[in-house]
Amino acid sequence: MDYAGLAETAAEKMELYRRDPDGWRGCRRTNEVAVSWRPSKEFAGSLYRAEGTLLASPQDVWECIKPVAGGSRTKWDQNVKDFEVIEAVSDTASVCRTTTPSAFMRIISPREFVDVVLMKQYEDGTMLSAATNVEHPLCPPQPNLVRGFNYPCGCFCVPCPGEPKRTQLLSFFQTDLGGYLPQSVVDSFFPANIATFYSNLTKALKTLKA
Template sequence: MLLATFKLCAGSSYRYLRNMKGLRQQTIMAISQELSKRVLGGPTPSAWINQVRRRSSLLSSRLEESLHSDQDVAYLRQGEEAMQKALGILGNEDGWKSETERSNGDKVLSKVVPDVGKVFRLEVVVDQPMERLYEELVERMEDMGDWNPSVKEIKVLQKIGKDTIITHETAAETPGNIVGPRDFVSVRCAKRRGSTCVLAGKATHFGDMPEQKGIIRAEHGPTCMVLRPVTGNPFQTKLTWLLSIDLKGWLPKAVINQVMSQTQVDFANHLRKRLVSSSAPAVSC
């Protein structure tokens, strides 16, 4: 269950000065770009969150409201809140316990977070440049069902601005049908500064995608992926994935813990195979 998003960019043109809506849009995009630079400029996830909170302003909120519907603004805010919450969890190093660790260095950690529940943290190093991972996880997100057996289908339901989307994800049934059919509706957003990408999301409500018969509407979030080049080696990427899911229904905790940690380990393996087998050129994000 991944989090996917889109690149943030801005442009300017003299003709916008003749159109107040265009001027407002130019202004909000410039503000967003500057906020992104400041948000992702710090050395640690917790520092990024503090900068987001300090830089958020009433002016930028009003500009957003003039350019989007009330519902769109709500989605934008949900995405930002998910990112702040997820980075805050990753930034707190206390209380993490090992779930599993592989000989190649892949490891899954977990801890219980107040008001969230048990969260899982995957840490892996992939022998591919960060841009290649970004392309596969973001630009080609709807193809994920082709290579990740835990995902049956992902569809983008709506794009909001340049960095926020609403998605519907149908999870594949687990072996032995331990966990029955589940689907997810999520708001997802991204921030990029230099060589670091942060992809975050959480469950949301989307009127055009009601619950479906025979499928339990599960919820995830806050969730987050952080992609960074390995220090000294730009051809390797450190991927950290915070996974938080409420599968709904009645399931023993032991089953949930096993499914979550195994899902993350399997994801790393399938992602590596996809990156090696796919011949698509890397795209800078």
């Protein structure tokens, strides 16, 4: 399987989503984030866009969110129970497995996701983490977990010009949770979950600065 090629394609799609203003409909707004959605072209679900400005440097934000083994995500992100690198494909791409705890008052049972993840830095200092689902021989489905599927998704950490302690975090989520969940549960879960992600990240950054 061309893991590197799939990772690059996911990054290209993220860049397309970032530049495409059409069809987004607002569904949730908090002090930290504005969330909007539109139908996904990848699967029979929704693509979510989340945008918020964080009072921290891009490097600090990146340290909190970057998808690496032993990173801080498992400490502050309530949706990440475990994160492991299955295969390093290149200096910038790796196949990873993420397990998530039960959620939404346990209506959503624990899940696992196997993705190829690409990390990339742009000339303007923007950092991108992009991912999409893959199969891997070292990661057969676990009998005690539901296998979910991420379609091209990830985060842009964008510096705010002239403001080194501010970062725009632009995120895209499009996930098939798998299993047999009512659509109403899925539609309620994601906007609330994304808002919680930004809220918990804001708290983690404050702890980092303390």
